[in-house]
Amino acid sequence: MSKEKKRREALIYHAKPTPGKIAIVPTKPYTTQRDLALAYSPGVAEPCLEIEKDKDQVYRYTAKGNLVAVISNGTAVLGLGDIGPEASKPVMEGKSLLFKIFADIDSMDIELDTKDVDRFVETVKILSPTFGGINLEDIKAPEAFEIERRLKEELDIPVMHDDQHGTAIISAAALLNALELAGKKIDQVKVVISGAGAAAISCSRLYRAFGVKQEHMVMLDSKGVIRSDRENLSPEKGEFATDRKIDTLEEAMVGADVFIGLSIADIVTPDMLRSMGENPIVFAMANPNPEIAYDLALETRDDIIMATGRSDHPNQVNNVLGFPYIFRGALDVRATKINEAMKMAAVKALAQLAKQPVPEQVNIAYGEMRLTFGREYIIPKPFDPRLIAEVPPAVARAAMESGVAKSPIQDWDRYREDLLQRSGDTKKVMRMMMNRAKANPKTIVYAEADQLDVLKAAQIAYEEGIAHPVLLGNRKTIEALKKELEFDADIPIVDQYEEASQQKREQYAQSYWEMRRRSGCTLYSSRIRMRERNYFGAMMVREGDADGMITGYSRAFNTVVRPIFEVIGRASEVRKAATVHIMITSRGPLFLADTSININPSAEELAEITRMTANLARAFNFDPVMALLSYANFGSSKDPNAIKVKEAIRILHEENPELVVDGEIQTDFALNKKLLQSQFPFSKLAGEQVNTLIFPNLESANITYKLIKELQASDTIGPIMLGLRKAVHVLQMGASVEEMVNMTAVAVIDAQEREKRRMAKAQSK
Secondary structure (H helix, E strand, O other), X not given: OXXXXXXXXXXXXXXXXXXXXXXXXXXXXXXXXXXXHHHOOOOOHHHHHHHHHOHHHXXXXXXXXXXXXXXXXXXXXXXXXXXXXXXXXHHHHHHHHHHXXXXXXXXXXXXXXXXXXXXXXXXXXXXXXXXOEEEEOOOOOOHHHHHHHHHXXXXXXXXXXXXXXXXXXXXXXXXXXXXXXHOOOOOOOOEEEEOOOHHHXXXXXXXXXXXXXXXXXXXXXXXXXXXXXXXXXXXXXXXXXXXXXXXXXXHHHOOOOEEEEOOOOOOOOHHHHHOOOOOOEEEEOOOOOOOOOHHHHHHHOOOOEEEEOOOOXXXXXXXXHOHHHHHHHHHHOOEOOOOHHHHHHHHHHHHHHOOXXXXXXXXXXXXXXXXXXXXXXXXXXXXXXXXXXXXXHHHHHHHHHOOOEOOOOOOHXXXXXXXXXXXXXXXXXXXXXXXXXXXXXXXXXXXXXXOHHHHHHHHHHHHOOOEEEEEEOOHHHHHHHHHXXXXXXXXXXXXXXXXXXXXXXXXHHHHHHHHHHHHOOOHHHHHHHOOOHHHHHHHHHHOOOOOEEEEOOOOOHHHHHHHHHHHOOEOOOOOOOEEEEEEEEOOXXXXXXXXXOOOOOOHHHHHHHHHHHHHHHHXXXXXXXXXXXXXXXXXXXXXXXXXXXXXXXXXXXXXXXXXXXXXXXXHHHXXXXXXXXXXXXXXXXXXXXXXXXXXXXXXXXXXXXXXXXXXXXXXXXXXXXXXXXXEEEEOOOOOOHHHXXXXXXXXXXXXXXXXXXXXXXXXXX
């Protein structure tokens, strides 16, 4: 993708369909006059009076306790410098977005038009009653130090300058683990810090708190080594001035054990790296390009332990591992500040988490076979779902033990459970899906590539590395649309009408005829069918010329599935194919089946659909907890429709006792954990969080998924075809580009799973 195109995409992303990245949504009912009277006048007077009597009641009656301000003046925006408050707003909105998706913290960005420390501090103090915490961001040093110091002293809510402490906390966790792997003691190592800004100073202070000795540290700025005999040093630089008579980075690196880079790209040479001690620890964190390129560093020293700020290398020092969870823990105990004890607790929690067995969903999300504690895994990955249950409790406990918590936690088990519920980042399943597809992309046919939106989806899939697209359709139309989209990649275009496709058409026609000749099909009709894109595309998959296919954008579902069933057919062990929609809801993903094929399945067919859906959920790394839905609960109706569901449950309980499945049950009981526990404690679903709904017929399933999609504006993945011989998936007519990209990832993962099964079967013989 060209630089100009990337620029345009970034601008469109921020501008459409709604400018910006965050919004405010109500958390209370507001539909009736009664609701409005409670929300505003006259009902609002009651909590106001309670807060007037006791200011701490503001945490009970308002959103203050879960609201963090992201405040900047735009004087030190990462990679951009002093761009001013307005230009920094997209960055601050992005930080607010991260607070929400990683820790369920509501956040508001505030950009201040002042470089004066006194005015900045006074403004934040005036605003502080609104917020439960203050995240300072992208403020240049040395003003950043003074601003944070004064606000921490003068406010009674948590304040943290993430540019300083975020990098310090994450890198300190990495350092503890790297030292363990290198077999070195923290009070003996020699450390070189390249950079003397806010982050470098904070890192150095935190390392010192963990045991690095002051006399073993050498810090450099743009003028060279910061020596104690240099004049006009700021207090912060003076704190780390060395008495050693050295001037350059090259001199400082000789015999060093640790290099910490928070400066500029490519200032460390291979010779400098060679001069370091055994098992050198190199954290080259300059962005976007590190102080020494990752590959060059590994070529130079095979005993190196390295981290960078980049996501495309192991051991990324990413602040998102810290600030959402640190503020989460601080807010949850109403800490009056974020102190050293809390930061050190976060460091230890992160370091310990990296040593624990990694969940399979993390391996899949990052395309790894098996992440284990070692030189290429010394800190957790940002999308590790365990972070929210590990870091906030450690921070909260440290706040309580250090005496800054105003609302101590009493039940830690309940707190951890609440945190896991809060973690509902609705996009996690999609990120996992995309990353898994990228790990082993497959060849996917787009059967309607001469449609603009389909071609856009293929372009995204190609540029993101999700799949290897094959564009099926009218060549002239596709080439014209590619030009319009600036899609200049040289990828296959197949026009089934062209002379160049004649040999394939004949080959496919012969194969199709041999397969269907006892079903009333002639060779002549087979040749006619091979001019239809869905027959031709399906034969490409059947004959091994592609791994999967996406179709259905421009035609009704039932007209598209017919050629799919004729060409691909059901898997040998499957009696009924089915479809599943995954609805990405605020409570997490919901698997809904069967949403598109079986009009009124029998009890046996419902049981089979349930088994296939359970396998799909596991493929997405979810433990299926399944409810078979009805209008009745556990035998309360003798109607045949309810009895059918009851019979399906009997079959499943007898034949698949390992499955967590029950019914017949009404939807509200299935989805309301407390209601289910209180009324039906005997159910296999009691105490469980249901994530899979099996519907008694097509009518109820189809209506429900479309209702959820429209009313909740939910993201949707589907319909995912179950029970076919190959990875072919049919879109809903008029699917969005995003939905088609999602389905591409599904098709790739489907093909990956089939490949694994084939390989396992071959090895077992």
